Amino acid sequence: MTGANDGPEEIARAPRIPGPRPAADDHADLTTPLRDVGDGGDGQDVRDVQGLPDFTDGAPSAEAAEPVLELPHRVLKSLLGAWALSACSAEETRAVEYHLTECAPCADEALRLRDAVGLLHAERDLDLDPLLRSRVLENCLGRRPARIPVPAWATPYDAETARLDALLRDIGESEWHAPVRLKWFEDERRVHRKTTVAGVIGHLLAVDGLVAASLGLDDPLGAGTDELSPAERTDQYWNSAHRPPTRTIREPWREQSHTLIRTVSFAGRGVADLTVTYGDFALPLRDSLLERAFECWVHAEDIAQAVAYPYDPPTGAHMHGMIDLAARQLPAALAGRRRAGLAAPARELVTAGSPGRSLHLEIEGAGGGHWYIALDSPAALGSRDHAVAQVAMDAVEFCQLIAGHVPPEEAAAGQDGDREAIRDVLFAAASLSRL
8 A cells, every 4th residue: 555655666566457448258358458548548547456465566477487377257256255265275366366467347346355354353242332322323313314303302211212122122031020129219218119020111101101191192001090190000000911011011112112202303392391290290391201211221220130131321411411300309309308397497498599508419420510409498599609518429329319229328428518408408319219
């Protein structure tokens, strides 16, 4: 291969293969020399061939000790694959390489075959790169952007449902019945329910039905069930099944998630502000799909642990959105616990929108950031200047806390300042979890 800094002598030694002359007899006669463009004739372009041996220098001369086999063109062409794999005999190799100095189409084919051989590996890891899907999609969309793109606020749900679906496609028939323990936090204690991998997907299908109902789509539980809480919907779905769920549950769950994504993509901007009711609380659709993405990830990890399958956290950007949603819900959760007598009373009430006593929540790692949680009223404004305590946690560990998988007393958090405020916020974070 010649380079930009090669001298005249280096360039002169580069292999140059002339293009073939037209032949009506299937290259039966390859003895007639071809005319080069440089000689003023009407020959075809002379091309530099990179990646092949120097066939010109290696071509046998009249004084060569060993003669070159005389083989028909069709035979020489059929040997190109074996030649690229270095599987030809010495005589066949000389014949092929001599032929490549005379036949440009075969030389082109030889280059392509040599490049293909470079892609073959004797050994390779069968575990796919977890970022492969995102890179492929990014490349495809960069070449041909989607006509109807998925809204940015819906991409975490799109990504997490796709990752869970990939896990489900990879497990065996028996693993759909593997036991799974769903954990969450209620009041001052952790609770759990036993189910199976298929039962977890049934739970996701039932709760996603609330989002479907808000968009006017079919609810898997039927009409009149949209006022049930997620736990009530799950119990009704499990109890109405004629038999324990099996792997057949994957298809309706995946179709439902695809339908949700298609619907919000075609609906336009206003759809993001639709209200989704979860029994005793409600969220705008943009936050609801983010909450559903979080639950999809949490339950995917439950499934992965049950079947001993490796599973990574979401991307940093998606996890940041999930943490931000939880941080925005903390003041209301703290106020709810205070009304139930589970948190310390408010100390400094301020008017709505005014800065008040706050806790600095510092989340470290991918998806992390800084949040200031209002302590005395959900209508107050969290403020750096009014911070009375600080909690520092890893992003994944904080997500495990708000999922109810880590007890607030055992959260390995860096803590500084008002101990009562820290305890109240950690318990409020755990109270965000539910079935």
